[in-house]
Amino acid sequence: MNVQEMARQVKEASFALGATPLxxxxxxxxxxxDALKDHKEDIFAANARDLSAGAMLPAxxxxxxxxxxxxxxxxxxxxxxxxxxxxxxxxxxxxxxLDEGLILTKVSCPIGVIGVIFxxxxxxxxxxxxxxxxxxxxxxxKGGSEAKETNRTLFSVIYEAGVRAGLPEHFASLIExxxxxxxxxxxxxxxxxxxxxxxxxxVRHIMEHSDxxxxxxxxxxxxxxxxxxxxxxxxxxLIIDAKTQYVSxxxxxxxxxxxxxxxxxxxxxxxxxxxxHVDYIPAQSEEDFREYLxxxxxxxxxxxxxxxxxxxxxxxxxxxDCIITEDEAAAERFQTLVDxxxxxxxxxxxxxxxxxxxxxxxVGISTGKLPPRGPVGxxxxxxxxxxxxxxxxxxxxxxxxKKAFHFVDLA
Amino acid sequence: MNVQEMARQVKEASFALGATPLxxxxxxxxxxxDALKDHKEDIFAANARDLSAGAMLPAxxxxxxxxxxxxxxxxxxxxxxxxxxxxxxxxxxxxxxLDEGLILTKVSCPIGVIGVIFxxxxxxxxxxxxxxxxxxxxxxxKGGSEAKETNRTLFSVIYEAGVRAGLPEHFASLIExxxxxxxxxxxxxxxxxxxxxxxxxxVRHIMEHSDxxxxxxxxxxxxxxxxxxxxxxxxxxLIIDAKTQYVSxxxxxxxxxxxxxxxxxxxxxxxxxxxxHVDYIPAQSEEDFREYLxxxxxxxxxxxxxxxxxxxxxxxxxxxDCIITEDEAAAERFQTLVDxxxxxxxxxxxxxxxxxxxxxxxVGISTGKLPPRGPVGxxxxxxxxxxxxxxxxxxxxxxxxKKAFHFVDLA
Numbered sequence: 046m047n048v049q050e051m052a053r054q055v056k057e058a059s060f061a062l063g064a065t066p067l068x069x070x071x072x073x074x075x076x077x078x079d080a081l082k083d084h085k086e087d088i089f090a091a092n093a094r095d096l097s098a099g100a101m102l103p104a105x106x107x108x109x110x111x112x113x114x115x116x117x118x119x120x121x122x123x124x125x126x127x128x129x130x131x132x133x134x135x136x137x138x139x140x141x142x143l144d145e146g147l148i149l150t151k152v153s154c155p156i157g158v159i160g161v162i163f164x165x166x167x168x169x170x171x172x173x174x175x176x177x178x179x180x181x182x183x184x185x186x187k188g189g190s191e192a193k194e195t196n197r198t199l200f201s202v203i204y205e206a207g208v209r210a211g212l213p214e215h216f217a218s219l220i221e222x223x224x225x226x227x228x229x230x231x232x233x234x235x236x237x238x239x240x241x242x243x244x245x246x247x248v249r250h251i252m253e254h255s256d257x258x259x260x261x262x263x264x265x266x267x268x269x270x271x272x273x274x275x276x277x278x279x280x281x282x283l284i285i286d287a288k289t290q291y292v293s294x295x296x297x298x299x300x301x302x303x304x305x306x307x308x309x310x311x312x313x314x315x316x317x318x319x320x321x322h323v324d325y326i327p328a329q330s331e332e333d334f335r336e337y338l339x340x341x342x343x344x345x346x347x348x349x350x351x352x353x354x355x356x357x358x359x360x361x362x363x364x365x366d367c368i369i370t371e372d373e374a375a376a377e378r379f380q381t382l383v384d385x386x387x388x389x390x391x392x393x394x395x396x397x398x399x400x401x402x403x404x405x406x407x408v409g410i411s412t413g414k415l416p417p418r419g420p421v422g423x424x425x426x427x428x429x430x431x432x433x434x435x436x437x438x439x440x441x442x443x444x445x446x447k448k449a450f451h452f453v454d455l456a
Numbered sequence: 457m458n459v460q461e462m463a464r465q466v467k468e469a470s471f472a473l474g475a476t477p478l479x480x481x482x483x484x485x486x487x488x489x490d491a492l493k494d495h496k497e498d499i500f501a502a503n504a505r506d507l508s509a510g511a512m513l514p515a516x517x518x519x520x521x522x523x524x525x526x527x528x529x530x531x532x533x534x535x536x537x538x539x540x541x542x543x544x545x546x547x548x549x550x551x552x553x554l555d556e557g558l559i560l561t562k563v564s565c566p567i568g569v570i571g572v573i574f575x576x577x578x579x580x581x582x583x584x585x586x587x588x589x590x591x592x593x594x595x596x597x598k599g600g601s602e603a604k605e606t607n608r609t610l611f612s613v614i615y616e617a618g619v620r621a622g623l624p625e626h627f628a629s630l631i632e633x634x635x636x637x638x639x640x641x642x643x644x645x646x647x648x649x650x651x652x653x654x655x656x657x658x659v660r661h662i663m664e665h666s667d668x669x670x671x672x673x674x675x676x677x678x679x680x681x682x683x684x685x686x687x688x689x690x691x692x693x694l695i696i697d698a699k700t701q702y703v704s705x706x707x708x709x710x711x712x713x714x715x716x717x718x719x720x721x722x723x724x725x726x727x728x729x730x731x732x733h734v735d736y737i738p739a740q741s742e743e744d745f746r747e748y749l750x751x752x753x754x755x756x757x758x759x760x761x762x763x764x765x766x767x768x769x770x771x772x773x774x775x776x777d778c779i780i781t782e783d784e785a786a787a788e789r790f791q792t793l794v795d796x797x798x799x800x801x802x803x804x805x806x807x808x809x810x811x812x813x814x815x816x817x818x819v820g821i822s823t824g825k826l827p828p829r830g831p832v833g834x835x836x837x838x839x840x841x842x843x844x845x846x847x848x849x850x851x852x853x854x855x856x857x858k859k860a861f862h863f864v865d866l867a
């Protein structure tokens with residue numbers, strides 16, 4: 046069966062899945078978590094085959110590829126957390142009487158079918174399929190080929206447990222063939238949203254080669270601007286945290302903008318700061334305004350706040366940017382004028398994360414301008430529809446003036 | 457100057473525009489409405505030149521092209537209505553204390569730069585530029601070449617009045633050259649959203665040839681399903697309204713699905729219904745499941761509700777679809793399972809409209825799955841950002857367990 050037909054099957058199933066009550070979806074999630082624990086030996090054996098086939102891969106990739114007791118506990122705990130979250134679908138966003146007996150309700154509902162393409166981590170397969178079950182969306186999953194055996198085993202455990210618990214057949218589907226990705230990108234009839242997880246180049250490729258909306262970020266070039274009225278005692282640990290707390294994260298800071306009046310003091314103290322060594326590299330050219338994902342940080346001295354803001358809007362990735370200052374008006378100006386999903390005042394850019402925002406789950410982080418923007422929780426996997434209930438109302442009566450709308454919000 | 461540079465200028469201006477207080481934006485709108493009235497003779501003279509140059513155009517196009525006292529009143533009344541609407545930007549969507557002194561606020565903000573490409577109606581230029589001013593977005597406008605003189609005059613009146621009232625220079629820009637459209641489609645660095653208004657083929661072209669998100673609808677293939685438990689006295693006028701109240705609208709019904717038990721009665725009564733004659737065309741092939749925008753309607757007899765729902769999800773445009781029934785369970789099933797922006801029960805599909813939904817203004821109607829979906833009001837021209845305010849918090853303290861989030865919603 047080709048990808049197009051498979052996607053069509055998931056699409057058909059997604060209508061039934063979207064109509065299931067929360068109680069059934071939660072019960073299925075519980076069954077999935079239990080099945081993962083029950084089949085852990087099969088899963089670990091499959092993972093051992095992947096690890097042995099990939100023995101020549103670099104250590105960080107092997108680390109991501111490995112699926113052990115620790116990762117199993119993480120994903121099953123993640124599922125328990127998901128079960129406890131409220132239903133993102135079926136929320137009444139507003140309810141309005143347009144006229145007597147004519148009631149408009151805006152209600153959240155699943156998006157439909159989500160295509161998720163992820164690289165080496167097999168735990169992503171469990172996370173994303175459980176997020177889709179919770180939100181009532183069909184899922185098409187494509188994992189990295191190096192995790193083929195693990196993904197196949199994880200998927201079959203999840204799929205069988207889900208169907209046995211009452212989810213419709215084809216509620217999710219696994220793609221194994223790498224060439225199938227390009228086919229999937231063309232399935233705009235069946236797939237409503239793509240979520241790529243992987244390197245910047247990989248995400249950019251997906252964004253550029255599909256008509257399907259993509260949720261994600263191709264890069265995370267976050268800035269810290271140290272204003273002239275910054276408190277250096279606050280600035281130093283904050284810069285170091287934003288840079289080094291997890292260097293390969295998209296919300297790690299990459300460029301440090303320093304007001305000319307405070308630059309010397311801050312740079313001097315950073316040089317002597319304890320902890321992990323960071324290379325602070327004075328900007329020489331536009332090439333230096335880049336995402337290092339390493340213990341390196343470009344520094345640039347600016348004449349005033351407006352220059353810092355213009356720099357961020359021009360070179361940034363609209364992800365998360367921070368001003369350090371004691372001056373409330375400068376902070377307000379920065380947070381208003383910087384065009385990023387996260388605009389921070391005196392807090393590390395590393396806070397940009399669905400869990401740290403209190404969303405309970407994270408679907409991803411989007412640097413697109415349209416919603417969902419920034420860290421996206423379960424609410425990013427629903428859209429809405431308008432339900433209108435009448436008793437035979439026709440527009441002709443309102444056009445002729447025989448009747449008139451009165452618009453009363455009921456909820 | 458090329459389009460890329462021009463778009464960059466509007467982008468720069470959009471940051472300042474987005475930071476203007478509502479009072480200034482409303483004052484500018486008032487100045488624009490006054491200037492349009494003050495310069496009406498210039499505008500009418502420009503319009504007369506377009507009408508005379510286009511004398512050979514078909515009558516309906518000339519009707520759309522004409523800009524007279526009546527249209528002037530419509531657009532200036534539209535601006536007055538806009539002034540009275542609340543600010544879509546700056547709304548606090550939530551406010552949450554993540555930990556003591558660490559406050560996250562999700563706040564609505566303008567999208568940035570909106571590119572609007574519209575065909576012959578010059579009134580669209582006024583509507584869309586005033587929607588952009590109200591919402592704090594920069595606007596790049598491209599009108600139909602047949603309305604060139606009118607558009608140029610309208611734009612210069614609007615632009616000069618806006619700048620004089622205090623809006624930043626380059627808050628809006630007009631493109632006159634048709635070839636420039638293709639250039640605009642490539643300006644994804646500066647343009648955040650495209651809103652094409654015109655024929656289905658035109659909108660589809662825009663959607664397929666740009667990486668910029670597009671808000672709109674390429675087609676409106678709306679259905680009415682007459683359930684076996686429908687009241688024919690309600691069904692007949694409702695079907696006729698949905699089909700004929702304005703046949704060229706995207707929310708006019710195009711396909712009539714009839715339950716086999718009631719089909720004969722309904723078709724017989726439709727045949728003898730008074731008013732505008734409609735051709736009811738029994739479906740012969742998939743080709744008949746199309747958007748007529750005319751006094752024609754495809755009819756198809758179905759065995760049950762599920763067949764109707766499957767038909768709509770397969771052939772529809774996910775715009776607006778209606779069930780006529782007295783059976784509440786059937787209505788609930790239809791409204792849950794039909795995958796459209798509008799799912800109606802006993803009301804004409806023609807109600808799918810921003811003004812009839814009580815939005816006060818309509819930006820357009822979107823058939824995309826992701827928000828904004830369906831009729832889009834002023835809220836469709838804003839996105840949001842996350843403002844985080846701290847006093848030096850770093851993520852390391854939360855990762856180490858020294859501190860913990862407590863998540864208290866403040867608003």
